[in-house]
Amino acid sequence: KAGVTQTPRYLIKTRGQQVTLSCSPISGHRSVSWYQQTPGQGLQFLFEYFSETQRNKGNFPGRFSGRQFSNSRSEMNVSTLELGDSALYLCASSLGGGRYEQFFGPGTRLTVL
Amino acid sequence: AQSVTQLGSHVSVSEGALVLLRCNYSSSVPPYLFWYVQYPNQGLQLLLKYTSAATLVKGINGFEAEFKKSETSFHLTKPSAHMSDAAEYFCAVSPSNDYKLSFGAGTTVTVRA
Numbered sequence: 001k002a003g004v005t006q007t008p009r010y011l012i013k014t015r016g017q018q019v020t021l022s023c024s025p026i027s028g029h030r031s032v033s034w035y036q037q038t039p040g041q042g043l044q045f046l047f048e049y050f051s052e053t054q055r056n057k058g059n060f061p062g063r064f065s066g067r068q069f070s071n072s073r074s075e076m077n078v079s080t081l082e083l084g085d086s087a088l089y090l091c092a093s094s095l096g097g098g099r100y101e102q103f104f105g106p107g108t109r110l111t112v113l
Numbered sequence: 114a115q116s117v118t119q120l121g122s123h124v125s126v127s128e129g130a131l132v133l134l135r136c137n138y139s140s141s142v143p144p145y146l147f148w149y150v151q152y153p154n155q156g157l158q159l160l161l162k163y164t165s166a167a168t169l170v171k172g173i174n175g176f177e178a179e180f181k182k183s184e185t186s187f188h189l190t191k192p193s194a195h196m197s198d199a200a201e202y203f204c205a206v207s208p209s210n211d212y213k214l215s216f217g218a219g220t221t222v223t224v225r226a
Binding site: 004096107 | 145157158159162164213214219
């Protein structure tokens with residue numbers, strides 16, 4: 001069974017631009033979560049989608065948004081990029097809530113110049 | 114709110130020695146607990162999980178963890194370290210009624226030959 005895939009793997013943007021990251025979950029998984037990883041803040045939860053509905057959202061500004069499609073693929077968008085948005089963005093998929101382990105993709109490394 | 118504390122940001126062990134990584138959580142009810150490992154430039158890989166079954170959980174690569182409710186701990190151990198165990202390890206908690214993972218700050222393990 002194929003794992004979680006994320007595209008692109010690396011991205012360089014400048015301040016003020018916007019970016020869209022994509023995540024394809026493991027087949028059969030309907031839950032997709034997004035996390036931001038930085039050296040200073042560690043791993044932080046962004047949001048979680050299940051069957052196209054956002055069920056939970058972390059403490060991030062409205063510039064961070066996401067969506068999930070009917071095939072469970074998910075995208076996240078960051079508008080008006082800031083230098084502090086430079087991070088590894090990780091997507092994870094699972095069968096559902098809490099007790100099910102989340103399987104992580106390799107991440108997208110975003111650099112904002 | 115759930116929180117996770119990992120004691121020690123860096124641990125150095127000799128090859129063949131015991132690996133012990135400490136994790137404490139705060140929760141009014143026992144949550145679901147996980148240990149993940151991250152190798153450089155990669156996503157997170159699940160080592161093991163606790164979901165209210167056996168308190169001693171065995172995972173991949175010879176790792177195991179013991180859930181101790183009285184101590185609110187979920188420490189990770191491996192009897193004999195291997196060079197390939199050098200990585201960053203994260204403890205994570207998920208409330209039983211929530212859909213997100215809260216991560217500890219991580220512990221970097223180095224293995225000395």
